[in-house]
Amino acid sequence: MPVLCMISIRCLLLHQQYSVSVRSMFRRLFSTSLAPSNLHHRSYRNLQNAFTLPNPTLNLLSKTCPAARFQTIKAFRRFSCSYSQMGEARRPLSVPIPAVDKADRSELLRALEASLGSAFSSEPLCPNPSPLIIVISGPSGVGKDAVIKKLREAREGLHFVVTATSRAKRPDEVDGKDYYFVSKEEFLSMVERDELLEYALVYGDYKGIPKQQIREYMGKGYDIVLRVDIQGAQTLRRILGQSAIFIFLVAESEMAMVERLIDRKTESAESLLVRIATAREEVKHVRNFDYVVANAKGKLENAVEVVKSIIDAEKARVQQRRAVV
Ligand SMILES: Nc1ncnc2c1ncn2[C@@H]1O[C@H](COP(=O)(O)OP(=O)(O)OP(=O)(O)O)[C@@H](O)[C@H]1O
Incomplete structure (x- = not known):
């Protein structure tokens, strides 16, 4: 019985080798011209008959190894099916x-x-791109605002969501452009009215993303850019899942990140310590993101180019992400 089975397997291999070589020869024969002759069809029919004729090898196989016979039949069906699809496109020309x-x-x-x-x-043969939601995040001081500012100058069709925050305005910031600066009470009533996609208490201040702004601009066909801290990105991942793109921005090294924060001169000594300690932990969250982009010192333009390429690649996806807010 084992001897019979080995013979059967050998026969099957030979049979499959034969069908593969015949198949490739056959493909070559049929792919040479757009105008096949009757000869091609006759050859195909002869070959089909050869495959379907009572075959002692197959009979032997079916008795000894039914699974092997099933595989052979499946392979032949696949072959004849792909031929008939090919044959449709190559039928004799009427004109x-x-x-x-x-x-x-x-x-x-x-x-x-x-x-x-x-x-x-x-x-168009390309997919009709649906509006994207692009979440840009990264540790404090890594350059999120700097990258977004450049992206805003470099690319049209993006809407940069203005986050609502209860923190005090910095001297160079503009209300309604950089953030919507609101009081703590105002912020909490927005939460109660379910007007925020996500919100968090960050370093003692509330920050949140107004839903209405996203709906309005997606409705106009804009891609949406959200700038959030890591905590916010985690919440958004839970809400939006794979329907949004998550980009993690990093400095080239921890040292570079710390220097950048010091040079910004916006933090007190205590706040600097908290931000740096938090940033150390935050870097570990990179695995929850789709892309990681380095914003190296003096190479801001490069980081922006990479983000632009990510957006372009996402626009060309066959299976488009479809975010609903
Ligand atoms: N590639 C770069 N090279 C040199 N300096 C940079 C680069 N990117 C950003 N910076 C500078 O680093 C500082 C921090 O950048 P930015 O404020 O954009 O960081 P952030 O990630 O938005 O910080 P936070 O989360 O604390 O608001 C700024 O002074 C900015 O000009």
Whole structure:
């Protein structure tokens, strides 16, 4: 019995080798021209008969190894099915195609359309991109605002959501542009009215993302850019899942990140310590993001280029992300 099984497997291998080589020979034969002759069809029918003729090898196999026979039949079905699809596109031409060096383009187009049985479509072959939600996050002082500022200058069709915050305005910040500066009480009543997609208490101040702004701009076809801290990004991942793109911004090293925060001169000594300690932990969250982008010292432009490329790549995805807020 084991001997019989080994013989059967050998036979199967030989049979499969034979069908593979015949298949590739066959493909070559049929892929040479758009105008197959009857000969091709006859050859195909002969070959099909050869496959379906009572075959002692197959019979032997079916008795000894039913699974092997099933595989062989499956392989043949796949082969004949792909042939018939191929055959549809290569059926004999009903309209002669004029010589390409003699006919003009419109003549050729008409003849090709008539032969194929339908007009060529001018509909775009690329996916119609749906508006994206791009979440940009990273440790404190890594350059999120700097990257977003450059991105704003470099690219149209993006809406940068203005976050509501209860923190005090810095001297160089503009209300309604950098943040919506609101009191703690105002912020909490927005929470009660369920007006925020996500909110958090960050270093003693509230920050939150107004839903209405996102809906309005997505409705107009804009891509949405959200700038959030790591805590916010985690919450957004839970809410939006894979429907949004999550980009993690990092400095080239921890030292570079600390120097950048010191040089900014916006933090007190205590706040600097808290931010740096937090940033150390936050870097570990990179695995929850889709992309990581380095914003190296003096290379802000590079970081912005990478973010732009990510957006371009996402626009070309076959399976588009569809965020609903
Ligand atoms: N590639 C870079 N090279 C040099 N300096 C940079 C670069 N990117 C940003 N900076 C500077 O680093 C400082 C921190 O940047 P930024 O305020 O954009 O960080 P952030 O991530 O938004 O910080 P936070 O989360 O604390 O608000 C700023 O002074 C900014 O000008």
